[in-house]
Structure formats: structure tokens, C-alpha cells
Amino acid sequence: MADLTSDFIGIKSPNPFWLASAPPTDKEYNVRRAFEAGWGGVVWKTLGEAGPPIVNVNGPRYGVVYGADRRVLGINNIELITDRPLEVNLKEITRVKKDFPDRALVTSIMVPCEEQAWKDILPRVEDTGCDGIELNFGCPHGMSERGMGSAVGQVPEYIQMVAEWCKEHTDLPVIVKLTPNITDIRYPARAAKAGGADAVSLINTVSSITSVNLDTMSPEPSIDGKGSHGGYCGPAVKPIALNMVAEIARDPETAGLPISGIGGVTTWRDAAEFLALGAGNVQVCTAAMVYGFGIIKELTAGLSAWMDEKGYSSVAEVTGRAVPNVTDWQYLNLNYITKARIDQDACIKCGRCYAACEDTSHQAIEMKEGRVFEVIDAECVACNLCVDVCPVEGCITMEELDPGVIDARTGKPVEADYGNWTTHPNNPATRAAE
């Protein structure tokens, strides 16, 4: 059986699934139940400064985007950091860590961008016996308007500065949580590394408005007729998150920087993908909020079964496996030629492939008598749209043409050798070099 135990920057947990800093980790009651259910670790809901806690809105704080059958694809929120007193949270963290010594307990912190504020809070957090800290530079709403959260996360210099303060004032491992609301995620990651951070975690939520109430003309969630910019999360943001994780993983400047992958992890498969693209572990929020803590059983059993099937014995062996296969467009093999193939036995004759290709792509599917759909090789550019829109899994596939075979579209034989844009005759740069 695959070993799921995880050692992330020295923080050990029985499995690589942590609950992300969010409502599921907001208090002792939740975290105890999560640990009892089997979660490997938690990042406690973000703590703020001592003194009167922040207040949340008292109306709805979540918006949603549904797929078929009201399946939640994405949630956005306008919730702030914890609205419970610092002292209460610290006491609870202490108690829980004592009772669950084998689980990872990381404390998320967001205090003003002044050294004294960090100096004040860090020893108190250390006293709880927790395993590490995560700096929340990510929330796109509310806190950033007070110069915290994503306002800091969007300025690499600040990230570096705060990371340095933390490394100076505590011995706990420091994770910097990154906001995706920035053009190039590599800059804040590099800053975190330069500041001495032990790891980055990403992504925090994506700035969003999920919907508008067309009767009241208020964005949702609506607070007395007004809405704000919330943070989007859940399955819908996974592609954004995977992309950013991979960018950091393959950036030479941050190579080797441990990454905690967050964003839309819903099943074991999502987790495996994050690991493959360079994450050392994953954090989960929306899936737990939608389905409850019980999903941990599927996550751990699923990851373990898949690792057994593939012969991976540890999580670390999976981490980064796909990173070498992430490349720039210009290095993709232009001599790799495929054609769409429709399995007539599996075809249910819905004609979606036809509508897609005929109306919006390359007119490469023919509709024959009796609703028989066939690919016209001479037109097919292999875009994959038909595969994507076909409701029957495995009905349309892409077949690779062997070297030497004539591509009916170009009339040329498929070349055996790898050839990319950098050497392609149509590339002006190539021509200039000649």
C-alpha cells in the first residue's frame, strides 16, 4: 500500500490533505471533527491582531455558480478573516494541537504591514505549539482595502519584507499564501523565496462577481441591495490554480521551492494533478464546504489506490512528475499530427460534434444519411472541439498519424522527427537567422 504520510517543509501529517484556512477551520469544534474524520492537517482560519475582532456582514456572504442539477461549480465569498477574538483562537489551537499531535496544524495570520504587528503576534502563535504559519496575502475583498491581504500580495516587495520579518521573529516554518489576482504569479513567488519563506501556497480566491439579480440590479450575494467583489473558489478555479502552481514549479528562480496546492481540489484525482505539477501537498476548502468532512475518505483511499496502481510508494515520488512536460508553446512538436475518429458503434447521433465543427471550427465533419457523422480528414485540424463536446466518453478520439502517412489536409507526409516553431520556416525569427 502506498504511503500517504506527508512531510511538508518538516511539518508531518498522516496524509497530504489539509483543510485550507477558511470556515471549515474557524474553530476548535470544526477542526476536532475534521481530524476525527481523518484530515491530515488544517490551516487555521486567519487570525488578526489582538483587540476587537473584525466584523463580517450580517447578510449572505456567499454567491454560487451551478452546473447541471445544481452541482456547485464555484462559490464566491465576501467573508473576512476570523471574527472571533485572538485569545479564544489561540487557546483553541493549543488545545487541539495537544490532543492531535500527529496532525499538521498551521496558523494563518494577517496583520498590518508593520514589523511591530508581526513581532507582537508571532510569539503568541508559537506558544500554541502549532507546526507553522501561513501568511495570508490573498483575500481579494475587505482586508485588502485595509492594506492587508491581497493588497500586500500584489506587491512583491511587501511580500519579501513581511516574509523576512517572520523569519526573523519566529522559528516556525513560514508559508506564504499567494493571491491569483495578479498578472504573473512568478513575481510574488520569487519575492517569497527571496524573503526566506519555506514554501508558498496557492491559490487564494479569484476576484469575482458570480451573478447579478436582474430584479434588484444588485450583484449577488446581495447585502441590502448592494454587492461587492468576492473571492471565487471551487472546481471552477482549478485550471487557474494548476496553471499557477506549474508556473512556479518550472520557474528556474523558484525551482525547488515547496508548494502547497490549493484551488478546486474536489476528488483524489484533482489532488494527484496538483502533486504532479509540483505541489508537495494540497489544501481543500470548497469541496469540504459543499460535501462535508466525509470526503476525506474518498480523497485518501483514491490517492492511495491510484499510487498503488502506478507503483508510486510515496507522495514525494509523485510531486513534480508532470513538471518536465509543461513547456512553452513554441517547443510543442508541430510534426505530431492527429485526426478525430468517431466510433460509429458508440455514437448516439446527437450531432453536437457536427454543430461544433460546422458552425465554429473547420467544417471537417460530414453528416450523412441516417445521421451518420464522419470526419473529413482533408479538413480536420485536430482541434479536439468535437471530442470535448461529445456527450459520450470515448466516442470521439484523436488518432495519431504514423510517420510517412500522408496528412490529407496538407497533402504532405507526416515527418518522423520532432519539429517546433523555433525552427519552422514560417517563423520570421527562423528566417532572420538564415
Place this chain on the structure above:
Amino acid sequence: MANSERTPGVVAGRLQREALAENFADLHEPFDAHEALVAADRCYFCYDAPCINACPTSIDIPLFIRQIQAGQPASAAKTIFDQNILGGMCARVCPTETLCEEACVREAAEGKPVEIGRLQRFATDTVMATGAHPYARAAGTGKRIAVVGAGPAGLACAHRLAMKGHDVVMFDAREKPGGLNEYGIASYKTVDAFAQAEVAWLMQIGGIKLETGHRLGHEIMLEELQDEFDAVFLGVGLAGVNALRAEGEGHAHVRDAVDFIAELRQASDVSTVPVGRDVVVIGGGMTAVDAAVQSKLLGAEHVTIVYRRPRDRMSASEYEQQLATSKGVRIITGAAPVRLAGGEHVTGIELAYTHDGPDGLTTTAETFMLKADQVLKAIGQHLDGAPGAMALDGGKIAVDGPGRTSVDGVWAGGDCATGGDDLTVTAVAEGRDAAEDIHATLMS
């Protein structure tokens, strides 16, 4: 002592009121809004969707389902009514399992089609519940058209003509409009007096004058109509009932299934409708199934359908056959009646096994008896008293294209005319298309 399922003879009130109420409730519960959304989400929005082609009225089904998905059932209803003004009735009575839902690609994919009929009902009910009628008449054309028969064919024709600005007088022999919607369709498909509610809703278009108790060939004559009106549409259905031609057909309690059903449909209280203890229904179509099922629901102890050909030749769909057997109806196929036994009343029926050979269907010498105190004949209807000059084909008014008969200025559609299956939806399509052709002809 009240009657029960075991009371001999043809009697009313075999079941308690509650049991009857339950038996005659809606066959398919309507969708609530959530169920409708879940069902609508299953539609793939197929290209040139097969379901559209399978619908005799060619409703743009993927479009109306998408409109339900997008939260506008009223727009969905408009999409339906544009093609089929009796979309509400059709949603209830169409054998969707042999029409749109049979063609649904999800039937091929997983044996579970999108529930088009129930979605159609959801959409149309939304609009009809408001009582509002979504169409207005075009400016008056001054043309007058007679529509004979206020069944689905006549109603669809009259509505379309009225909408185009023509003045319509709709004649019907019966007391109430609706045709078989009112007198024929099984009760559990059209609960809560839906047929009359639908006619009233449809008539809101204006410009349609209804004359009931007017029978063509009696109170009104075709020639007079031709003189008085610019065009005539005949949608008189099949008023004649085929005879069994078996010995003993004259015994009491041997009757036409359509009459039995009409009596049931017109009863204000089903507990007053008499039914036998041992009911035998002769026939293999929708009427046979409806008569058998409703006999059972009224409390008959034993109900048997007897059909002379093999099971797969029954015109009642497999779904309907299953409905019948699920209600406890026994289906015997490959046997034909040779004699009805009894004195004053029928007491039994003698059946002979049949043989389907090269010379067609023949009866064998091997016979058996079934106990029967009521026999319902459902072996088909025929056109009754077609106006003299009209060319017929296979016993129906011969039409070509959109309902043109051999007589100039006279159109026909629905069950009484050639072409298409004898279904409500087909009658609607033919009535509508004839109206379009009448309009085009009159306005050219």
C-alpha cells in the same frame, strides 16, 4: 351491502371512494420547478434534433427545453404553442415512447430519454395556469370559414385561421367541444376537466363561434356550408365503430369500448359507472388498453384483453401494454372471438386460436372459453357518413398535401382523413397545416 370486486354482473361502485380517487388520479405527476430543471438539464441540444423530426407537429424541443433551463417556462410554452396549440393536451396524451422520446439520443445512450412530455406539460401548464392567452388575432380578412368537428384537428385549424384574421364557425355534433379529448382519452391522462379548460383557453383568441349539436348530414349540409363560407374544413374523426361479426353480439353488456369510455369520461362521479366482474376487451390498440385499464380501475375483478394477432403486432405501444399488465390486466394474443355465450346477458366468450400464415390470419379449430359478464369491443372505428361527392381512400377522406380533398374549397384532417397515425398530435398537425393552406389559398 355495498358492491365489491366480486359482486356478479355489471354494477357500479365496486370500490371505495378513496380507492377510486386514487385510481383515477394523474397517471404522471406534473413536475415541480426543481424536477423540471433537473430533467431539462439532461437535454443535449442536438443538432437537427431527432426528437423534432419525430414530433408530428415539429415542436422545436431542444429550444423549449433550453428555455426551461434558462428559467423561462413561459417562453418555452410559446415555442410549443407556436407549433401545437394543443401542446398542453399532447403533453399528457402523446405516446411519447413511440414519438419524441423514442428518438431522443439519450434513449440510445442509456435507455432513458429526456422526459420531453412532462417537460412540455411543465411549460404549457405554467402559461395555462395564468389563464392568459399568448396570441392575438391579425386584422380581419373578412373571410369566413366553416370548421366541422371540434376535436383536435378542428380546434387547431380554427385557432390558426382565427389568428390569421379569418372568422370561423366551428360546428360539432356533440354537446361539448373537444372531440376525443373530451370523450375518448383515458381519464387518468386528462384529470381536472383539462379538455374543456383547454378549449376555453384556446377560444380566447376570439373570432371562433362554436355551434354544438350540429351534425353534418343532419342539421348542416356540406353544400350549404360551401355556399355560405369561403372554405370548409372537415375534422369529424371516426364516428363509426367496427362490428365484431361474431355470433351473439346482441347480448346485453356487449358494447363498444368507445361508448363505455365516453360514459366514464362524462360521469361526474366515477362511482356511478357500472362495470362487469369479468370484463373481456377485444382489440389491440390504445382504445382496448384504455377500456381494459379503466375497467380494472373501476374495480372489475378480472380484465382480459384479447387480440387476434401476435403481441408485437398490437398497435398499443409496449409502454401501454406494460401499463395494462401493471394494473392487473391480462393480455391474450393470437386468439379471436367466434361466439358470445349467454342468454339475456353475455356470460362468456368463445375464442379460437389463430394462425398467422401465408393466407393471412386464419382461426384454428382449437377454441377455449372465457367467463365474461361484460364484453367491450375495441376493434377500430371508421368514418361515418362522409359527404357524398368526396373521394375516399381506404375508408378515409382522401387528401393530398396539406389536407386538400377532392372537392374544391373543402379541406380535411385528423382521423377522418388519410395520412398519419390516428393520434391527437397528428390531428393537430393536420388541422394547423390545412389552416395555413386555406389561408394561403384564400389570400392569394
